[in-house]
Amino acid sequence: MSALWTSAELRAATGGTLAGEVAVTGISIDTRSLQPGDLFVALRDARDGHDFVSEALAKGAAAALVDRDPPGVAADAPLLRVGDTLAALTALGAAARERNSGKFVGVTGSVGKTTTKEMLRVAFGALGRTHAATASYNNHWGVPLTLARMPRDAEYAIIEMGMNNRGEIAPLSRLARPHVAVITTIGTSHIGRLGSQAAIAEEKADVLLGLERGGAAVLPADTPFLPRLLERAKEAGATVLTFGESARAEIQLTDYVAEAERGTARLLMDGLPLSVHLGAPGLHLAINACAAIAAVHALGGDVVAAAEALSGFDVGAGRGARRRLALPGGTALLLDDSYNASPISIRAALSVLGVQDAARRIVALGDMLELGPGGPAMHAELAPDVAAAADLVYACGPLMRHLFDALPAAKRGAHVADSAALAPLLAESLRPGDAVLVKGSLGSRMALVVAALASLDDKAGARGAGVAP
Secondary structure, eight states: OOOSEEHHHHHHHHOOBOOSOOEEOEEESOTTTOOTTEEEEOOBSSSBGGGGHHHHHHTTOSEEEESSOOTTOOTTSOEEEOSOHHHHHHHHHHHHHHHOOSEEEEEEOSSSHHHHHHHHHHHHHTTSOEEEOSSOOOSTTHHHHHHHTOOTTOSEEEEEOOOSSTTSHHHHHHHHOOSEEEEOOOOOTTHHHHOSHHHHHHHHHGGGGGOOTTOEEEEETTSTTHHHHHHHHHHTTOEEEEEESSTTOSEEEEEEEEOSSOEEEEEEETTEEEEEEESSOOHHHHHHHHHHHHHHHHTTOOHHHHHHHGGGOOOOTTTTEEEEEEETTEEEEEEEEOSOOOHHHHHHHHHHHHTSOOSEEEEEEOOOOSOGGGHHHHHHTTHHHHHHHOSEEEEESTTHHHHHHHSOGGGEEEEESSHHHHHHHHHHHOOTTEEEEEEOOGGGTTHHHHHHHHHHHHHHHHHHTTOOO
């Protein structure tokens, strides 16, 4: 494997010192996934990465990026010494961006940015060598890490950008310098920190601040904030492509048909009809596909080839992934959408649950977080949508109590304090023929519920193999 970074390039990019010569083939911040040849970056978060440098080197790391002496490491170990590891990683990302001549697409939005990032990976992957992060690496260390890992010969790079507070997207965009900036939606995620949807719109529009000269903005046509987004695009000197269901959208979703396991979207672009067959249902996925096709069009790519490639797209774990659970006497369907939640994304997930052929449609919901003072009302306002899609509702957390109490009595399964209490309760109540949707903000830890349901399948497998439970 050719070197991703040489010693000379590492020194030049970071301003650090490194004795000897190494050839780095990857970048790692976690010893659990580190591969031989990686540069291990000792970042500080909940834990200090310097405490794991010795382990990283023992696992075959080519070198470690450090800003202090790590414990248990020999004096002659291959250490790239810098003043601050996060700043050095950011500098490494900037150097990677500078040396690459490919086309860059930046993606942000209140919901749908990771799914759209994955659609863009698939769509552009049909056109050339495409690089994107393997997970939601969209913050102050995730974007530099994604850039620093980019292969030298990448023809396209998809960079996801997220935020928790005002002022976080602009530096990420200036680092990534996208040729196309995609804004998926303007919703209420993090409204508790930013104060209003208008402020969220301004923050998302900051992705345009890093846009390369002559770049394009791909904007949602159906948001009431479109006029402001268009103003921001004009200020950035960007050309504009809009997408969505609105007749004014340049990439318009004209028809959508959902089935239990797939969906078909029909698009109209410059009078050209396109069909996109997706390996998962959901109107929100069809709209995300419109955004992906718009980005391909903005870069002059083959939209027909991109649309055909999207026929192989499916959602990932925690974002609506489907799993059949073996139970005594039959199977149940698990829709794992546990990674995050907002009012928009819950309604989208409910639409998927609603098209499932099931004896009972069950939803398990954890609190939507960071909604500010309006949080209780936003939870209660979901009750009609939840009641229409689900036969039975299980909920946890103090905010979801407001939704639970607003439901018809016949729909109420149970409300408990947290996901740890909900997990065994829901697992015990599941029956063959059920379809169950699990969703909640990451901090609600609904993955515990998914794990409890998955263990039912694992136990059934053990029984089928003649293994004692």
